[in-house]
Amino acid sequence: MRYLLKHPVTGVADLLADPIETWTTISDAHTAERERRRPQCPYEPNLGWEQQLHDALGVSWPCDETRESSALWHQVISELEAKGIRAGPESFQWWNDGDAGLVRAIWCLTRHLRPRNVVETGVAHGVTSRFILEALKRNGDGYLWSIDLPPLERFWHQQIGAAVGDGYSDRWTYIKGSSRRRLPGLLHDLGQIDLFIHDSLHSERNVRFELDRTWPALGPKGALVVDDIDANWGFRSFTQTVPGRVSLICTAEPLRPDLRRFNKKGLFGIILKASTAQF
Numbered sequence: 001m002r003y004l005l006k007h008p009v010t011g012v013a014d015l016l017a018d019p020i021e022t023w024t025t026i027s028d029a030h031t032a033e034r035e036r037r038r039p040q041c042p043y044e045p046n047l048g049w050e051q052q053l054h055d056a057l058g059v060s061w062p063c064d065e066t067r068e069s070s071a072l073w074h075q076v077i078s079e080l081e082a083k084g085i086r087a088g089p090e091s092f093q094w095w096n097d098g099d100a101g102l103v104r105a106i107w108c109l110t111r112h113l114r115p116r117n118v119v120e121t122g123v124a125h126g127v128t129s130r131f132i133l134e135a136l137k138r139n140g141d142g143y144l145w146s147i148d149l150p151p152l153e154r155f156w157h158q159q160i161g162a163a164v165g166d167g168y169s170d171r172w173t174y175i176k177g178s179s180r181r182r183l184p185g186l187l188h189d190l191g192q193i194d195l196f197i198h199d200s201l202h203s204e205r206n207v208r209f210e211l212d213r214t215w216p217a218l219g220p221k222g223a224l225v226v227d228d229i230d231a232n233w234g235f236r237s238f239t240q241t242v243p244g245r246v247s248l249i250c251t252a253e254p255l256r257p258d259l260r261r262f263n264k265k266g267l268f269g270i271i272l273k274a275s276t277a278q279f
């Protein structure tokens with residue numbers, strides 16, 4: 001509504017171009033605002049999440065992939081800086097870029113599980129997209145579909161996918177729109193997916209919408225990664241519906257403190273459908 005008052009011409013044009021999407025955006029934002037009045041979900045992080053993840057995957061740790069991920073991290077951050085983008089918390093409107101811990105987890109999952117079909121929600125600068133795409137490229141197999149509802153403000157549009165660059169068009173489809181509207185159809189078309197990353201609207205309603213729909217489509221060795229789980233109760237309430245699965249709560253590693261978070265860092269979560277070891 002604030003956007004509409006500030007930019008009446010483009011606001012009305014957006015509304016007329018896609019009234020359903022505009023209504024979905026307004027109703028999602030309203031629910032997210034209401035949810036923010038709830039107390040924070042008290043998550044207890046798994047301090048050794050990286051070792052536990054690799055144990056569950058049945059691979060040794062530290063693994064060579066950890067080093068590969070760190071090298072790519074430095075490269076991606078420098079590339080963004082060269083484009084005049086200061087990566088990190090609140091770098092794309094109020095949204096954060098994927099942090100070093102999150103992308104390392106995604107990198108290791110992509111390299112070790114060798115997924116064929118990967119779906120993510122939330123692109124912004126495309127840091128997570130770049131890590132998935134580069135890992136798929138090194139696997140020599142696999143495809144990424146990214147669903148993203150860009151901000152209404154036109155200013156941000158030129159920065160969408162800035163971290164991805166040009167080298168991945170044979171493995172990547174960017175789907176513009178909200179996950180509420182685009183995800184069900186995509187999952188229906190794909191049948192099975194092997195890896196899913198949530199990094200879109202961080203409300204419990206939206207997280208549950210995405211996870212409840214991706215879980216049945218997730219293959220037997222698949223994984224879900226959920227960013228910013230400390231922002232709502234969605235990860236907790238979802239894991240309670242799938243007891244006995246391996247789920248990890250991991251501390252984020254932002255480039256600078258994120259002062260909005262209880263630990264100045266944030267948390268992300270991982271759920272594996274199956275594991276070689278329980279802990």
Ligand SMILES: C[S@@+](CC[C@H](N)C(=O)[O-])C[C@H]1O[C@@H](n2cnc3c(N)ncnc32)[C@H](O)[C@@H]1O
Pocket residue numbers: 028095096097098099121122123124125126127128129147148149150151177178179180199200201206
């Ligand atoms: C946290 S950022 C994504 C960061 C990205 N994964 C990265 O590592 O650079 C969230 C993105 O999701 C988009 N978004 C917001 N609500 C959405 C929704 N309902 N469905 C899909 N995308 C949404 C935002 O506009 C923003 O571009």
